[in-house]
Amino acid sequence: MDFELSDVQRKRYDEIVATAGERFADRREGHLNRDAERHDDLPTRVAGRSGGHLTRVASASDDHPTRDDWRTAADMRLTGLCLPVEYGGLGLGALDTALCLEAFGRGCADTGLVFAVAAHLLACAVPIRDFAAEPVRGELLSGLADGALIAANAMTEDDAGSDVGSLAATAGRRGDEYIMDGVKSFASNAPVANLFVTYAVTDPKASFLGVTAFAVPADRAGIDVSGPLAKMGLHGCPAGRVRFAGCAVPVEFRIGAEGQGSAVFQHSMNWERACLPAIYVGVMSEQLRRCVAHAGQRRQFGRRIGDNQAISHLLAIMAQRLAAARLLLYRACWLLDQDDPEHRSAAAMSKISVSEAAVANGLDAIQVFGGAGYLTETGIESGLRDAVPSMIFSGTTQIQREIVVRELGLG
Numbered sequence: 222m223d224f225e226l227s228d229v230q231r232k233r234y235d236e237i238v239a240t241a242g243e244r245f246a247d248r249r250e251g252h253l254n255r256d257a258e259r260h261d262d263l264p265t266r267v268a269g270r271s272g273g274h275l276t277r278v279a280s281a282s283d284d285h286p287t288r289d290d291w292r293t294a295a296d297m298r299l300t301g302l303c304l305p306v307e308y309g310g311l312g313l314g315a316l317d318t319a320l321c322l323e324a325f326g327r328g329c330a331d332t333g334l335v336f337a338v339a340a341h342l343l344a345c346a347v348p349i350r351d352f353a354a355e356p357v358r359g360e361l362l363s364g365l366a367d368g369a370l371i372a373a374n375a376m377t378e379d380d381a382g383s384d385v386g387s388l389a390a391t392a393g394r395r396g397d398e399y400i401m402d403g404v405k406s407f408a409s410n411a412p413v414a415n416l417f418v419t420y421a422v423t424d425p426k427a428s429f430l431g432v433t434a435f436a437v438p439a440d441r442a443g444i445d446v447s448g449p450l451a452k453m454g455l456h457g458c459p460a461g462r463v464r465f466a467g468c469a470v471p472v473e474f475r476i477g478a479e480g481q482g483s484a485v486f487q488h489s490m491n492w493e494r495a496c497l498p499a500i501y502v503g504v505m506s507e508q509l510r511r512c513v514a515h516a517g518q519r520r521q522f523g524r525r526i527g528d529n530q531a532i533s534h535l536l537a538i539m540a541q542r543l544a545a546a547r548l549l550l551y552r553a554c555w556l557l558d559q560d561d562p563e564h565r566s567a568a569a570m571s572k573i574s575v576s577e578a579a580v581a582n583g584l585d586a587i588q589v590f591g592g593a594g595y596l597t598e599t600g601i602e603s604g605l606r607d608a609v610p611s612m613i614f615s616g617t618t619q620i621q622r623e624i625v626v627r628e629l630g631l632g
């Protein structure tokens with residue numbers, strides 16, 4: 222196997238890292254300031270501590286990407302990496318898409334913003350690319366690629382997370398429209414979205430064959446969005462709840478055939494599970510660089526802390542986790558590009574490896590920086606908070622292991 226990046230891949234990677242670092246520098250500063258603001262009102266928390274604290278956290282995490290942020294990402298072609306060239310995308314495969322997302326995660330200090338772009342692209346644009354019908358397909362892909370549209374994936378419900386076969390949202394056919402009712406939760410980008418890629422039951426008697434996918438413009442009557450939800454991390458990606466109440470969706474906005482929704486969703490998850498974790502490979506690369514630099518500069522007891530085996534071995538373990546995660550991710554994306562059925566198991570193993578490495582390295586990075594790593598002003602502790610949800614979204618770690626077992630023939 223050839224592990225060397227081509228000149229084109231290397232050039233594109235380096236340009237994204239450099240441009241993201243330059244254009245999104247204020248996202249980090251603003252993010253750190255907002256984190257710090259959470260602690261400025263400590264004396265006011267004596268009365269009504271729990272309720273008031275949660276309210277303040279919700280307000281502080283209201284860190285929406287601005288239209289300027291989104292336009293900047295679009296100008297960098299990040300919102301259309303794997304979309305067709307004829308609609309303004311770059312037409313990249315899974316591996317090249319992952320490399321670009323890795324570079325974005327490495328260069329941009331706001332991992333939430335990187336996640337927002339990746340979710341928009343992989344969970345929303347990919348199913349439209351591969352299943353929607355013209356002319357709606359072309360119209361939506363053009364807007365998704367050039368940043369005019371921000372998309373949110375509205376699949377999860379409060380009682381249907383990993384169990385996607387238990388959806389309560391319904392969509393009944395009435396002439397040339399579907400009437401949609403139901404509530405979706407944890408929808409990334411929902412508070413700022415122009416478009417919802419969502420799934421609803423169209424035939425309750427058909428089990429997983431009774432689910433249908435839709436691309437629903439956010440300005441349709443009967444849609445109410447609440448949020449952002451207060452989260453542990455990824456504050457640059459606002460999440461919210463989406464309520465559909467008698468929302469009429471024209472049949473041309475259906476994604477795929479009626480009853481094909483489960484297959485559409487699994488297809489989008491194949492891309493998301495393979496490519497999206499690449500952002501954490503990028504984050505871990507920059508995190509390790511900062512840890513090595515700190516260990517070489519910080520002195521205690523008359524010598525660099527990196528001269529202590531306890532720290533140097535910690536850095537070696539962080540590097541090992543990162544290298545293993547990167548190789549598994551590249552392999553999963555390569556197999557997806559080859560349309561090899563093994564990509565499903567490979568993506569599941571890759572996601573497990575990347576997410577577990579991101580959490581473990583986040584903890585170790587704080588340890589390397591010591592007390593300074595626990596302070597929001599260094600930006601080190603946010604790496605851990607942003608990493609934790611990687612073990613939950615796109616299917617929990619436990620679900621990924623079930624996929625591996627099933628692909629082994631034991632399911």
